[in-house]
Amino acid sequence: MVDKITADELKEKVDRDEDFVLFDNRSPEDYENWHIAAAENMDYSATDEELRGDFDAVRDELDEDTEIITICAVGNASQAFGEWLEERDYENVSSVDGGMEAWSRVYDVVPIATRDDDIEIIQLQRRSKGCLGYVVGCRRTGEAAIIDPSRHTQQFLETARDRGFNVTAIFETHIHADHLMSGGKRLRDELDVPYYLGSEIETRDPQFEYDPVDPNDTVDIGEVTIKGIHTPGHTTGSTSWLVEDEAVMTGDTLFVESVGRTELQFEGGDAEEASAVLYETLQKLMAEPDTVAVLPGHFNVTDDGEYVGVTPGMPMQSPIGHIRTHNEMIQMDKAEYVQAAFDTIPEKPPNYEEVIATNEGKRELESEEEADELELGPNRCAATEESVVGDD
Numbered sequence: 001m002v003d004k005i006t007a008d009e010l011k012e013k014v015d016r017d018e019d020f021v022l023f024d025n026r027s028p029e030d031y032e033n034w035h036i037a038a039a040e041n042m043d044y045s046a047t048d049e050e051l052r053g054d055f056d057a058v059r060d061e062l063d064e065d066t067e068i069i070t071i072c073a074v075g076n077a078s079q080a081f082g083e084w085l086e087e088r089d090y091e092n093v094s095s096v097d098g099g100m101e102a103w104s105r106v107y108d109v110v111p112i113a114t115r116d117d118d119i120e121i122i123q124l125q126r127r128s129k130g131c132l133g134y135v136v137g138c139r140r141t142g143e144a145a146i147i148d149p150s151r152h153t154q155q156f157l158e159t160a161r162d163r164g165f166n167v168t169a170i171f172e173t174h175i176h177a178d179h180l181m182s183g184g185k186r187l188r189d190e191l192d193v194p195y196y197l198g199s200e201i202e203t204r205d206p207q208f209e210y211d212p213v214d215p216n217d218t219v220d221i222g223e224v225t226i227k228g229i230h231t232p233g234h235t236t237g238s239t240s241w242l243v244e245d246e247a248v249m250t251g252d253t254l255f256v257e258s259v260g261r262t263e264l265q266f267e268g269g270d271a272e273e274a275s276a277v278l279y280e281t282l283q284k285l286m287a288e289p290d291t292v293a294v295l296p297g298h299f300n301v302t303d304d305g306e307y308v309g310v311t312p313g314m315p316m317q318s319p320i321g322h323i324r325t326h327n328e329m330i331q332m333d334k335a336e337y338v339q340a341a342f343d344t345i346p347e348k349p350p351n352y353e354e355v356i357a358t359n360e361g362k363r364e365l366e367s368e369e370e371a372d373e374l375e376l377g378p379n380r381c382a383a384t385e386e387s388v389v390g391d392d
Helices: 007-015 028-033 076-087 099-103 153-162 182-191 199-204 268-286 320-326 334-340 352-359 368-375
Strands: 003-005 021-024 039-041 068-071 093-096 107-112 119-126 131-138 143-147 166-171 195-198 211-213 218-221 224-230 239-243 247-251 293-296
Touching (some): 093 099, 119 153, 143 218, 293 320
Parallel strands (some): 068 093, 143 166
Antiparallel strands (some): 224 239, 239 247
16 A cells, blocks of 8 residues: 655655655646646556556666655545556655645745734745735734635634734735635634725625725734735735735735736736736835835746745745835836736636636635635736846
């Protein structure tokens, strides 16, 4: 029987740079669409008990005691391929329990340094998709808010509770296009707490209940003040959340390594017009003090599982002052910016239309299995595939 390891154990092996071979047993098409950087494709059908990949091409690289880890979509094909390997006398084989679906639920929990000891900010990094969410806590009162939670709500609640916080509010930056917002709505109902979105979200005609926050209005979490800043462009209803003078959660408006894209909500000339609006929004954010940390909604992970300009498990942030002087696009004039925003635009996120409709409350999910399927793959909410932050 092939041993099983968890996706978190695989993450630890990757982080420790251990010596192992990782075989991805999904189809070549699924592998090309999205895979872990360390993985080699070795297509195996659990249904037909058939090896379709070219094992002979890698056989010479393997010894009987080579550590081999297998992974597939949900764990069936990888388990079967592991047994195939054991039948051929490979002795150190394990399969990732739950496959890539389990990998999509792996998080890094990373403290963000603050100048005010009474404010605690924790960044939750969803490693496979590059999605970022936050816990913002007031140490004086023990109250906390969750900003941009994923549907894996237990990760966020455990993070808050492990640090002694009671969650009293949920915030969203915008209607997301790459991950489902069901987690925030579920937390609202389970905890009976306010669910805050910027009031401009009404432009998206959301079919769910929320607590609107007008531009420049504030919400207190204990003794910590969170201010809503209307930051349109990526979407009409985007709102960034400014935590005192410590940090601003920018959602998909501004990233550490890039800027937001516009054509997930808009098309054609409307997308170009929205890009001009986003340029003005970015200039408004650049007016914040140099020391305010930009805490975005995503980091850039490619289809090949490579991380662009960031290291998972490390804080993904950048001070306003650094971005203002190093981000090439922000230093452009408006016309240059609008042109550059469409020069190297990446593919749209997988299933983005269904994800948006679901998040707007205009489409019902049939099951958790469908939710897993909709969210598989990396986010693609940045305007460029590569970093646009200049070298130091």
